[in-house]
Amino acid sequence: KAGVTQTPRYLIKTRGQQVTLSCSPISGHRSVSWYQQTPGQGLQFLFEYFSETQRNKGNFPGRFSGRQFSNSRSEMNVSTLELGDSALYLCASSLLAGAAGELFFGEGSRLTVL
Amino acid sequence: DQQVKQNSPSLSVQEGRISILNCDYTNSMFDYFLWYKKYPAEGPTFLISISSIKDKNEDGRFTVFLNKSAKHLSLHIVPSQPGDSAVYFCAATLTQGGSEKLVFGKGTKLTVNP
Numbered sequence: 405k406a407g408v409t410q411t412p413r414y415l416i417k418t419r420g421q422q423v424t425l426s427c428s429p430i431s432g433h434r435s436v437s438w439y440q441q442t443p444g445q446g447l448q449f450l451f452e453y454f455s456e457t458q459r460n461k462g463n464f465p466g467r468f469s470g471r472q473f474s475n476s477r478s479e480m481n482v483s484t485l486e487l488g489d490s491a492l493y494l495c496a497s498s499l500l501a502g503a504a505g506e507l508f509f510g511e512g513s514r515l516t517v518l
Numbered sequence: 519d520q521q522v523k524q525n526s527p528s529l530s531v532q533e534g535r536i537s538i539l540n541c542d543y544t545n546s547m548f549d550y551f552l553w554y555k556k557y558p559a560e561g562p563t564f565l566i567s568i569s570s571i572k573d574k575n576e577d578g579r580f581t582v583f584l585n586k587s588a589k590h591l592s593l594h595i596v597p598s599q600p601g602d603s604a605v606y607f608c609a610a611t612l613t614q615g616g617s618e619k620l621v622f623g624k625g626t627k628l629t630v631n632p
Contacts, residue, residue, distance in 0.1 A: 408561070437620075439622075444624075445624065446524075446607065446622050446623055446624030446625050447562070447607060447609075447622035447625075448622070449619065449620060449621070449622075459617055460617050460618075460619055494561055494562070496561070496562075501618075502611075502613075502617060502618030506552075506564045506567075507554075507562075507564060507620070508563075508564070509554075509561030509562045509563065510561050511559065511560055511561050512561055
């Protein structure tokens with residue numbers, strides 16, 4: 405079965421712009437989580453959605469937001485981009501809500517902010 | 519505050535020898551631990567996990583040991599193969615207020631030399 409699909413894979417933005425990233429989970433998975441990966445900080449949790457509801461949120465400013473649609477696809481948005489937002493953004497889906505379920509990650513969207 | 523710590527950013531071993539990746543945690547409430555492996559340009563993939571009520575879990579060449587009193591877990595790979603070269607992330611789950619959070623370490627880059 406198809407894995408987790410993230411689009412776009414690569415993008416370049418300038419400071420002050422906003423960006424929207426998309427994630428299609430594995431078919432049947434209703435939980436979608438987002439992570440930010442940077443060289444110095446590893447994987448940091450952004451938020452988790454399950455059945456269109458945000459279940460958990462990490463310690464990121466309000467410029468980072470997300471949503472989940474009825475088909476479980478999810479989007480995350482970052483507004484007023486800063487240089488420090490340059491990172492690999494990973495989406496993961498799982499069958500179960502919360503972290504107990506094994507996560508299946510997409511390949512990520514690499515964002516560069518100039 | 520890094521609750522899951524991987525103090526070695528990199529590790530290099532010879533093919534056929536044992537690789538030992540270490541992880542320390544600070545929160546005694548973590549109830550489940552996982553290891554993920556990440557190749558360049560790919561998302562992390564689940565490798566092995568262990569419940570906090572166990573002290574060892576084995577899957578083929580991979581064994582995870584948990585020492586709760588020391589708040590320490592380790593991943594052993596025996597024998598190591600060049601294809602094991604990747605970044606390994608230790609992760610732990612925390613159940614709070616009815617929801618679960620997954621906390622990752624910063625990762626250890628393993629290089630297995632032929």
